[in-house]
Amino acid sequence: MLSYLESARIDANYRYFYGDLFRLMLNAGRAVSEVVEEEFGKGQRICVVCGSGNNGGDGIVAASELIKSNSVSVIALRGRESLSTDMLKRAVETYNGPIEGPEMLDQCIANCTIVIDAILGVGAHGTPREPYASAIRKINTSGKAVVSIDVPSGLGSEIAVRPHITVTFTDVKEGMTGENSGKIVVRDIGIPRDAVYRAGPGDMLFYPYPEPGSHKGMNGTLSVFGGWSYYGSAVIAARAALAAGCDLVKVYTTRENAPLIASHSFEYMVSSIGDSVPEEAFRSRCILLGPGLGRDFDRRIVSQIIMRAQRIVLDADPLRLLPHLGDLSGKEVVVTPHASEFRDMSGMDPVPENAMEFAKSHGVVVVLKGEEDIITDGNSLYRCTGGNPRMTMGGTGDMLAGLISALMSKGMPALRASLLGTFINKSAADMCMERKGLWYSVSDMIGAVPEVFLRYSDGAKINSFRAH
Numbered sequence: 518m519l520s521y522l523e524s525a526r527i528d529a530n531y532r533y534f535y536g537d538l539f540r541l542m543l544n545a546g547r548a549v550s551e552v553v554e555e556e557f558g559k560g561q562r563i564c565v566v567c568g569s570g571n572n573g574g575d576g577i578v579a580a581s582e583l584i585k586s587n588s589v590s591v592i593a594l595r596g597r598e599s600l601s602t603d604m605l606k607r608a609v610e611t612y613n614g615p616i617e618g619p620e621m622l623d624q625c626i627a628n629c630t631i632v633i634d635a636i637l638g639v640g641a642h643g644t645p646r647e648p649y650a651s652a653i654r655k656i657n658t659s660g661k662a663v664v665s666i667d668v669p670s671g672l673g674s675e676i677a678v679r680p681h682i683t684v685t686f687t688d689v690k691e692g693m694t695g696e697n698s699g700k701i702v703v704r705d706i707g708i709p710r711d712a713v714y715r716a717g718p719g720d721m722l723f724y725p726y727p728e729p730g731s732h733k734g735m736n737g738t739l740s741v742f743g744g745w746s747y748y749g750s751a752v753i754a755a756r757a758a759l760a761a762g763c764d765l766v767k768v769y770t771t772r773e774n775a776p777l778i779a780s781h782s783f784e785y786m787v788s789s790i791g792d793s794v795p796e797e798a799f800r801s802r803c804i805l806l807g808p809g810l811g812r813d814f815d816r817r818i819v820s821q822i823i824m825r826a827q828r829i830v831l832d833a834d835p836l837r838l839l840p841h842l843g844d845l846s847g848k849e850v851v852v853t854p855h856a857s858e859f860r861d862m863s864g865m866d867p868v869p870e871n872a873m874e875f876a877k878s879h880g881v882v883v884v885l886k887g888e889e890d891i892i893t894d895g896n897s898l899y900r901c902t903g904g905n906p907r908m909t910m911g912g913t914g915d916m917l918a919g920l921i922s923a924l925m926s927k928g929m930p931a932l933r934a935s936l937l938g939t940f941i942n943k944s945a946a947d948m949c950m951e952r953k954g955l956w957y958s959v960s961d962m963i964g965a966v967p968e969v970f971l972r973y974s975d976g977a978k979i980n981s982f983r984a985h
């Protein structure tokens with residue numbers, strides 16, 4: 518079952534990794550025409566009702582196939598000139614019949630045996646506006662056989678097409694049932710596994726944008742336990758977390774290192790801890806434990822932090838404790854080992870299958886770092902490619918831990934935060950390399966984080982898909 522958002526994620530990743538979506542639109546339109554002819558036979562009178570998004574494009578491609586053995590009319594509900602995107606223009610080129618305006622809708626429906634609903638797909642949100650709402654009502658009262666493309670237009674709102682058949686792509690979409698979608702036929706349209714199981718710009722769709730009326734702390738609170746031995750690691754993680762949009766970051770460190778860490782920024786808070794952990798640290802939405810902690814940490818304190826935390830990212834030295842802590846599946850936990858840390862903590866080779874096994878048996882998300890990051894929750898296995906060999910410099914792992922924990926502090930679930938965090942980290946490095954070759958620094962990477970967000974989250978579509 519695919520949510521609309523997951524569908525849009527795959528869409529965005531496909532475009533990024535493989536170029537434009539037109540080949541998929543061709544496959545989608547052809548799949549619809551095949552199903553229509555399988556179900557109803559040839560020689561039908563078909564009215565294809567199109568909106569002005571890609572769902573409409575699928576309808577036009579279907580029409581270009583169906584016209585070979587049926588009588589076909591196409592209606593563009595917002596007029597032919599509304600079919601203006603590059604994809605839609607290419608769809609129109611495949612069809613060598615007329616495309617009528619909305620004034621022909623009544624006649625088209627009256628004369629046909631089958632209505633194809635290509636008004637709205639997974640890019641739609643909210644109750645359909647005019648002229649779509651009226652068209653949907655007309656289709657529902659027409660008494661004709663109705664076939665919806667991808668989803669019944671308006672699904673989930675009070676004005677929705679009630680089709681006999683829905684031809685949906687890749688997987689059933691969230692909210693579809695036999696009652697609201699009729700017979701559901703799932704067709705593969707050739708989306709490669711990699712568009713699904715690779716971190717990419719589509720993961721930006723799950724970034725929790727701040728609500729306009731929100732106040733301080735609602736968009737992320739993070740406690741960073743680190744810098745007990747290497748203070749710089751805590752500075753990097755805290756600064757990366759702020760760059761990723763966390764409201765409030767507080768570093769808990771040793772009495773000696775607290776002033777050093779504080780001297781590197783006035784944007785995060787610093788507190789020193791003694792024999793016990795202050796209660797307020799657990800009130801933050803996420804905890805990051807590990808950057809720069811060093812090997813000689815107090816096991817009792819560190820175990821206490823892990824056991825108390827509900828949402829936590831574990832990095833570097835404390836990972837060694839993990840095998841002794843039992844099942845953590847009641848919490849949201851991300852562990853971010855590199856290859857040798859993975860070996861130490863699991864006793865297994867650092868390969869994807871073992872990462873998956875470890876994630877499953879401990880109830881955590883594993884981010885196994887390397888030239889290619891492996892991300893797994895024990896059920897699905899993702900990878901994050903990209904980045905460059907300059908990322909072997911010290912600090913890039915601290916930065917990644919800061920990013921993932923910041924995203925979790927803003928409410929993203931562990932797996933989503935890990936996918937987006939790995940993508941941002943590698944993209945920031947690649948953006949720095951575009952400018953400075955292999956001679957950029959971790960500070961440059963942190964500075965590039967806002968630009969990564971801007972580059973990959975622009976466009977009206979991204980904004981319309983804000984996840985909460």
Ligand SMILES: NC(=O)C1=CN([C@@H]2O[C@H](COP(=O)(O)OP(=O)(O)OC[C@H]3O[C@@H](n4cnc5c(N)ncnc54)[C@H](OP(=O)(O)O)[C@@H]3O)[C@@H](O)[C@H]2O)[C@@H](O)CC1
Nearest residue numbers: 541542570571572637638639640641642643644645646667
């Ligand atoms: N996933 C894939 O890989 C592939 C997906 N494909 C297909 O693309 C479909 C998704 O296409 P999509 O993203 O262009 O959006 P779609 O559903 O056509 O609607 C967007 C339009 O609707 C409008 N609109 C929105 N809300 C509205 C409202 N309440 N009331 C009225 N209007 C509203 C919105 O206008 P705007 O809000 O921007 O003014 C915009 O014009 C997908 O379902 C599948 O069929 C295949 O072609 C290829 C592979």
Ligand SMILES: Nc1ncnc2c1ncn2[C@@H]1O[C@H](COP(=O)(O)OP(=O)(O)O)[C@@H](O)[C@H]1O
Nearest residue numbers: 855886887888890904905906908909913914942
């Ligand atoms: N050779 C490489 N090519 C591309 N990215 C790399 C490479 N080595 C490490 N990275 C990236 O650098 C970051 C830190 O990974 P790593 O160096 O393995 O961890 P650590 O900093 O904990 O030693 C990760 O985002 C990882 O993807």
Ligand SMILES: [K+]
Nearest residue numbers: 637666668670
């Ligand atoms: K539809």
